[in-house]
Amino acid sequence: MALINVKTKEVQIKIVYYGPGRGGKTTNLEYINEKYRDQIKTEMVSLKTQDDRTLFFDFLPFDVGQIKGFDITIQLYTVPGQVKYNATRRLVLRGVDGIVFVADVQKEQRKKNIDSLNQLYENLETYNLDLFNMPVVMQYNKIDLKRSDIPILSSKTMQKDLNSLLQAPAFEASALKGGNVIPTLKKSISMTLASIQDQLF
């Protein structure tokens, strides 16, 4: 839930990057941290396993400045994608304000994308949150693989599999090279702030 301090005029929102393992959630945050290092001014917390996979979560907080006199702080989190870490995923989702669902366009990841989104719904339910009422942005990552021999799913299939019911704004992306990473984030922040603007501004 968004924390709003009306006295000090501060707003804090939490956006969680969710999706199957090895989908590129951490890469999204690393790109943002690298590209906007000067503006962000804070340290990214990242706890990884020996094979470079997210163990607990990544955390990147930053201030985007003032909107109508309110200082806006964004907290970006990722969840560990591996199936076995669902307990951690549930904990990270506590108090979430916006979701970026990072799906992997590789053909062999098709079922995992669907399973992960279904599990996101269930995990949010434990906090009495309805995914259909949340600010969600879909990101179809690793689109750059179309240049290689690795078979990938078309965006049409990705939309059908993941977004036919949710109908969230969707972005093709290449987190590794930064493609559409920032538009995805901007959309997510924008939607999340818009969802609380009536109470705020």
Next chain:
Amino acid sequence: MNSLAELKNIVASLNENITGDDITTFQKLISQLGQQYEGNTNVTTFLKMMRSLSKYLAFKKNNAHADSIPALNSIVMQLEKVINDPDLKEDDASQILSDEIEKYKTLKNKIASKPSITDNDINDLKAVILSVDWEISDVTLLNFETVTTNLLKQFKNYKIHYTFLKIIHSIGRYIGRQKANAPTDSISFLRSVFENFELIILTPEMTFKEKKQILETDINRFYEFKQKIPRQKKTTNLKDDTSEDESFSPALSHIKKTGMAAADEVVPLTTLGESEGFPLEEKTDSDKMAPALADKKSSSMGPRDIMDDLFSVKESPADELLDAIHLQDIPGQSPSQALNMLNQTRNIPSDGVKNFTPQNMDNEPIPEIGNRLDEFFNLEAPEDSDESFEESLSKREDKNDDSGGPLPDPDFDILTRLKTTIKTPESLQDKSSLMSINQDISLLEKSWQNDPEKTCLLQIISSLTNVLKNQPETVLQENKSTTNEADENIPDTPQEETVGVLGKIKGMFTS
């Protein structure tokens, strides 16, 4: 062979398998011995215990208590001693008998008593299940195997408990084999079976019928779970051949049946392509490559000691979240306890703080949101910018007027000064101005030495300044007078009093 020797043989065979025929023969032999030793109280008491045990074995067969055959064996051995040892005194025989009676009573109590499960047993089982939920690793799986196997041995004679444990054991083993490929609901199923097992243990007043009903439900769920597995195996095997046409149920279709849009009707997708200036090609060899082990060395802080963080002052929500995750990992702690802890730390009442749960009402963001985010994210690094040098310069000039903007860098100051100085042709005749121009050019050349384009432009400006400086004053005056004549012919056009050096340079290129 006498009856006693035959009895011993039958007991030995019962160790391996308890059959109805063996028990019938055993009972016949007991009757024969009873007739033979009628009047011998010690022997008839031994025989009475044996008869009673044989009835129990006839009823339970292989499900009999694990201690029953050893107890029977002991009775037969001691009976043989009492009958066949001529030196055995009456007192010693009575002592042997009373010892056997004691053993027999202990066995009876064991059979009659309810399964004894301690809090530790339950907590151990809960801990290993939670640890598998937390992480499927060799260590957690080994612990799971050890605890469940011990409990299975312990509850071998208690059908309901044993069946629950057997289901838990089977699901755990399956998860262990499948690891990350295990269906997402397998761990939640494991936990729910454990919760039912815990319920029947912790509710002593529950009737047998109620326990049986809970067990039957779990058995049915277990069969359903097992039936799903072969289908998933098939799917996995076919994975390589799957085409995009293969039908997968869309995500969330089991939750929301209505409102499903066709693929073409789904909300617009923002694509990523070369047309938008995004390079999809791989990095070339010329790209800078970090030397081996460079990333290892750069981290001077060393790995973060996570456990130390538990005792440190909390500085960010990430620290609190880490604590909650660690607490969850402690055996006996349930995830809800960790969550409660997180809630307590987050919900400390603070003056003026309100919590809002965002609801996506398809609100259009107010323009200020978009403007602020554009401003924040569009601050590109200079090397990423594809704008021309002049555009960049003018933008920076504009920004300089804004008192709230970033501080100008020294190069920018020099450039502004240079631009002002060479604006007027007179400056080329003034020695101090000329010195200043040359000084600024050399400062900028030094600063931009890695940028060949800029240094080249600076060299052109420097050369042209020298050319213009060495031009006879008359030429300058002629130029001035020609300009004035032309201006006279077009009286309505605003007049430019002086033509700057930049103007002259431009004129040289356009003429």
